[in-house]
Amino acid sequence: MGQYLLNRSLQSLIVLFGVSAIVFYSLHLTGDPAALMLPPDASREEIDRFRQAMGFDDPILVQHVRYLAGVLQGDLGTSLRFQRPALELVLERLPATALLAVVAMAWSTALGFVFGVVGAVRRDTAVDLIVRVIALSGQAVPVFWLGLLLIIVFALRLGWLPTSGYGDLEHLVLPAITLGAYYMSAVTRLVRANLIEALAQDYVRTARAKGLSAWRIVIRHGLRNALIPVVTVQGMYFAALLGGALITEIIFAWPGIGRLAVQAIQNRDFPLVQAVVLFAAVVFVVANLLVDIAYAILNPRIRLS
């Protein structure tokens, strides 16, 4: 177990190093990051002065090492627009994004499970068809379109909820639905498919022959074994959730990290964009590491391979 932990952690570090390299070099794709970051009407002298101030004249490897040294000390660069440490700005917006993500994940996981179980147990009936349609449409509707539809119906036409903003519970409803919809249908699909597979196993037939009640079989014998594959893909969907949060925050003017990132791109505030990308990657890698460790604890076979 110790060896596995060490290997997995080392892998994660390598991945993060790679991400930081991609993020760093992405700004050098066009050759001159100074010209990139300044407004198009900046004069030659201004660009030169800026380039020197930012250290863009040094050899690229020196810059890369300097960037890495900074990152290791928690310095993700300074926002050009806000003139403040980028990490500080990201951390300020973290609570809003975390709140949205957690609420979205909670309702969608719960509902996805219910739909998935119902679909699997009542397989090939009208109920199952409805479940399949829900699962399919949740994945078919782009986040931004769903968000706008909800605004049109519930905010503009019915006037039940605010179109955007942050603060009260009523502000949270539409963004949380928007962000969770894709995830809900993904959970539904996974639970349904895995439960159908689990229920076809021999031990389920045995349980049925023993006369156990149908629901007891589903919960004790089916769901338990259907759960593992669902847990392992959570990490992957987490990335999709981060991407979805970006769009959702824009639509509902939600003051989170995603909105910060898009605004940073629109303002050509590249140090801040780099910081957000790196931050998102760290969250993703750590989340996946934790999922893998949890999985290894639950399933001893993994550790041996």
Added chain:
Amino acid sequence: MATARRRSRFAGDIIVGGGLLLAVAAMAAIGPSLWPPDPIAADIFATFKAPMTAVGDRVHPLGTDQLGRDLLARIMEGTRISLAIVLVAGLISAVLGTVLGLIAGYFGGWVDAVIMRLVDIQLAIPFILLILLVVAVVGPSIPNLILVLGITGWAIFARVARARTLEVRELEYVEAVQVLGLPTWSILLRHVLPNILTPQIVLFTLDLPRLIVLEASVGFLGLGVQPPTPTLGNLIGEGRSYILVADWLVLFPGLVIAALVIGFNLAGDWLVRRTHVRVD
């Protein structure tokens, strides 16, 4: 009985999915030549006409936008551009990923380790952020978008190709051609690749919805193909500003995206069952 019913349900999948795809593809391919209104030219006397209203003797079935342009014509043109971007980008991802996966699986060792770490790195960065960052740096032209979308999507193709190659490599006929002394590239292309192709095609179909939504999201944020050229995403992004007066501008392009995503998903699911491949 049960299998017959199941088979008919699969047939239903491909009829619905294939039908949706054909309808959208036909609209994108031949729509613009059948439907005369110009998708780009403005007409300030026809702004914000609701669907089915007529201006002069021209009926606008889906209404007009803030510059009086016919929405149907813009959706046809936008679908054509979005589909072209997504299909070419998907192809780039698939080819790149398959080649890298093939190499990783066949050679193993440090080559494999390096490529698989690259896969992890690629998957650790939220696609949309990376794409937005790179497009902001290199500029939002159509070729740039295709390249960026294509290059960022290769990882899952590599993963699946590698897994299949590992299996195929151990088969006797591969050993046989190795003994015959065929050059490595010929073994890979002529003897391994054909055996891993089916899962890659299935994966391509299943990956397209992701690309469609991704391209549309970038367009929606206004950071993709620039107006006045329409794409499915930037149509919705522009329409968003006029949601109070003209919600059809948001509604109809979204329906096309949904049709495409459902179509490719159903077609992909159908292919999975037909070919019995596992792509997860």
